[in-house]
Each structure stands twice: as structure tokens, then as C-alpha cells.
Amino acid sequence: MTTHIRISEVGPRDGLQSISRVMSTDAKKAWIAAEAAAGVTEIEVGSFVPPSLLPQMADTAEIVAFAKTLPGLDVAVLVPNLKGAERAIKAGAHKMSIPFSMSESHSIRNVRKDHAAMVEQIAAIAAMVAALPEGQRPHFEVGLSTAFGCTIEGPIPDDQIVRLAEQAIAAGAAEVCLSDTTGYANPAQVRRLVRAVKAAVGADRLNTLHLHNTRGLGLANVVAGLEEGITTFDSSMGGLGGCPFAPGASGNIVTEDLVFMLEAMGLHTGIDIARLGDVRQIIADALPGEPLYGFVPDAGVPLGFERVAA
């Protein structure tokens, strides 16, 4: 088991896109700056979707430009398609992820593309990235969404996920990520699927899990992921967010609780957990009345716990 674990904060994208209110651009900047200052080294700051669909994300290009001024921060964005990827490249994002739903019904309902059309999109984006001068190429990740089950189709066969992961890598993605869009994952399944996908595409092509806490198993699934060599976990401050296209499937794992667990286990996140309290306050002030989740923010850290990561 590695001792350094990266947290990729997805709240400014996955969190904000799931609520109807629009956070002001200034508040987003304050959030991102404070969280980077607390030691978070990767933040998904927004999504290049049409502003008509998600007005919360209309300022993503401005947010990317701002986030790139923060030292040591990898600036990630979500892109739904080739058009979004063009905008991400133009904005200069360090990393872009496209969701690729393992459930074909969910993919068609969500982005009106079947699996073959999605693989074509991935190939087109990968080609666009490859054509850029070296040093200007964003890291291109494919998020294998609904990998642990779908609210329309139910369980997705492991071999279907493995096959689609292979197709994504063959199409030119640098990396895949397993996403529990629906909060269906359990620890045994996480171990099994991480192992299968790593075996198929290469261990270094799957480093990240995107987990939800819909059924309370988020951190249990992290433990399983750690034991299978996962080194990056997506999470959201205050558990803000979820997938608006998967009914009933809300709730990213909570950054505060995740950092506490990893640090308590003796792993290193580089994140100062006390300073995450300041970040949480910025979000609470900017979205008054919006529910924020998490256990550690209420209970505090244990007596004798070292608050500052080494």
C-alpha cells in the first residue's frame, strides 16, 4: 500500500451541478483558493457543458484561468463531448475527464449516445489532444460511470466494464477512473472490479475511484480501493453533490471525513484538516441553508489526533 494518497476535490463541479442555486464566481474562487491552500492538489473546478443546461457552470473558463494561478494545483474539468474538450483545451485545463456510462441505457438517456458513439467521441478527443504541442496536452481521463450499477439497468456485468475500459484506452485515453455514480458499490465489488480493470488495461491506467456515499458505504469502499492500489479518490467538501441524471443517487463522499480517515490510518494526503473547516465555512456562507454533510466536522478529531499532515 502506498503512503501518499491524493484527494481530488470535485465539489465545485459535481457538488454545484447537483443543486439548483448558482454559486457566485467570487465564492467559487474563494473556495478553490482556500482548499488549495489547505493542501489539496487537484480540484475539478467546473464543467464545459452548455450554460443553457447547467448555468452553475457558465463561468468555468474564468474559474480555470483563476485556478491555474494557484501554485501546485492541478486544475481539472469535466467535458461531456468533443465540443466541451475544445473549450477545456482553450481554457488551458491541466486535466479533463469525460463520463462514459457503462450502462448503455443511461448513456443514451444522459448524453444521447450509445457506447459506439461514445468511443468515437473519446477517440476524437484523444486525437485532438495528441495533435497539440507537447506541454500543452491536458491529461485525458475517461470516467467509467455507473460502473457499480445503474438505476435503469441494475447491475452491469464486469466483463462489459472491462471491455469498455479497454476500448477507452485503445481510443487514446491516458487513464480510466471507476465511478460509483449511483452509490451502489460495495467493498467486495470494488476490489473485484479494480483488480479486473487494472489487469486488462495496465495497473497504471486506473488510479482513481469516484465514490458516492448514498448508502453509507463510501469510506468502506475507499478501504477496499486502497488495498487494490488506488492512489486517488474523488470527494466533495461537505458531501455536496451527486449525479443529477441518476435519480436518488446523490452524495459524493465527504472530503473532510475522507482526509480524516486516511490521515488516521497513517497515510499522507498533505492536507491540513483544520484548514478544511475554513473551506467549509466559505461554502456555508456562499450557499446559506444548503445541507452540508460529514461526521468529522460535527464530532471533531479524536483527542491526541495530529491535525496537520506531514
Add this chain to the structure above:
Amino acid sequence: MTTHIRISEVGPRDGLQSISRVMSTDAKKAWIAAEAAAGVTEIEVGSFVPPSLLPQMADTAEIVAFAKTLPGLDVAVLVPNLKGAERAIKAGAHKMSIPFSMSESHSIRNVRKDHAAMVEQIAAIAAMVAALPEGQRPHFEVGLSTAFGCTIEGPIPDDQIVRLAEQAIAAGAAEVCLSDTTGYANPAQVRRLVRAVKAAVGADRLNTLHLHNTRGLGLANVVAGLEEGITTFDSSMGGLGGCPFAPGASGNIVTEDLVFMLEAMGLHTGIDIARLGDVRQIIADALPGEPLYGFVPDAGVPLGFERVAA
């Protein structure tokens, strides 16, 4: 990893003792009967503490007598001392547990006994059990409370826990249990401590973890326990409860979520998760307005999940 896992429901004791309201004897019986009917095979039904201290537990002898009529149910009780153990034996409990705080400060504050005095109590109870005719001896367990840290002392050294566990077994306890009274445990610590205590007292003398979800790590700690051969987990319906003597340390892990996780992982609890909903309703009706926790009761089980355990 074994495939059959036992859930020991502690709500009627740990849950009810932590709230100020008194559940009626009839409601307790309805709860216990419904949960046994759902497939739970061990329930801690009450505590033989002085009724002046915990009026919620005044009817424990009557509840034990009732619970013993339920087929296939192991009826457990908590006993704080020799006097309580006498009452438990008289009532005919199948199992009795005495809390033994690994933090000497907590032990003195809680039951006014230092470690040496507690080991004497354990030895006296064990001798009383041994003197009973065969077939009438309750299973005598020592709960190593505050094992994962104490709100007064902070971390407790592993070697202190191992030494006290050895003393409890040497004094005649059949078994020890590791209890995260304060909700301080993390998965790495669970693995380390289970391994150390099993190595010291024998693998078959530590089968149970009593975990809290105070910091959201309860199910993550279950995963670590499973991987170290733990076969019984305490939990509470709706997460009712906690330890009234450890400030800020509330919240047993939630039976509903635990059963879901284990069954989803392909382990067998023998519990019908749909019928746990009926049990929850009995508790909600008997304690209107009392907070009940859990994710699965809100989110439901995933589409395609087999609800009835094999």
C-alpha cells in the same frame, strides 16, 4: 474470510440507555420479537444496572424472560459488576458482557474501579459462572471498551490493551470484544489491534467488534475487521445510542446499513433486510421524534439487489 457473519443487535441496551426517554416494556418486546423474526440471532436486550441509574433498563429481567421464548435467539445482557452478573444469571441470560475500560481514567470515572479492581470483578464473575451446573452457564464476554482511544486519555497503547485482554482471559472470561466506545477507530488501527489481541489470547477468543460511527468510519472499520477474521459485529437499529459516559461519543453503527453491506459483499447474515424496515417502524412509533439514522433506509437497496438473504 468466512461467509457467515453474525449481527448482534445492541439497540435495546446501548441505544435505549443513551436516550432519556423510557421505551415501554411492550414496545421493547415487539422490537425484539420483530428483529428476531427478521433473522437476527443475537440481541443484547438490556442491562443489569441499578434502576436508579438507568430507569430505561428496569425491566431487563422481564425482557430476558420474554426474549428466551423466541426460537433461535441468543439473549445477551450487559452487566456492570458482580451484582449485575448475579441478576443476569438468575434471569437466565444466554450471554453476559462486562465493559472493561482500557483507559484507567475512564474506568475510574465510569464505574469507580481501577484496572486491578476490574480484573478482580471479572475473576469473581467467571468463578460464579464456573460454579454453575453445566448447561446453565452463560457465555461470559469482556468488552474492552475505549480500546481505540479515550476522550480523557486520548490514544491507549496497543500493548496495554493486549496485556489487559490477556488478564481478562486469564481471569476466566470466555471471550473478549474490542469496543470503539468513542468512535475513534480507523481501519488500520482495527487491523493492527485485532491481529495483536488475537495473537495474544488466541484467535477464537476475539470474534466480535463493537464499533461506533461517530466519525463516519464505522463500516470502513467493519471491512478491516472482516479481513482479520472478525465474525460478529454489534450494531443498533437506526443507529440509536452510544455511550453516555464518553462525551461526544454517540452512534452505534446502523444495523440496516451493516446488513446491506455484508449481504451486498456476498456474505450471509441470515437477515431479511426488507423486514428490518418493519422493526424500524416499531421503534419510530414507540419513540416519536427520536432521531433514527442510516443511509439504506432512505436510499433503498440498489436495483437488482437480492433482498432476502440465502
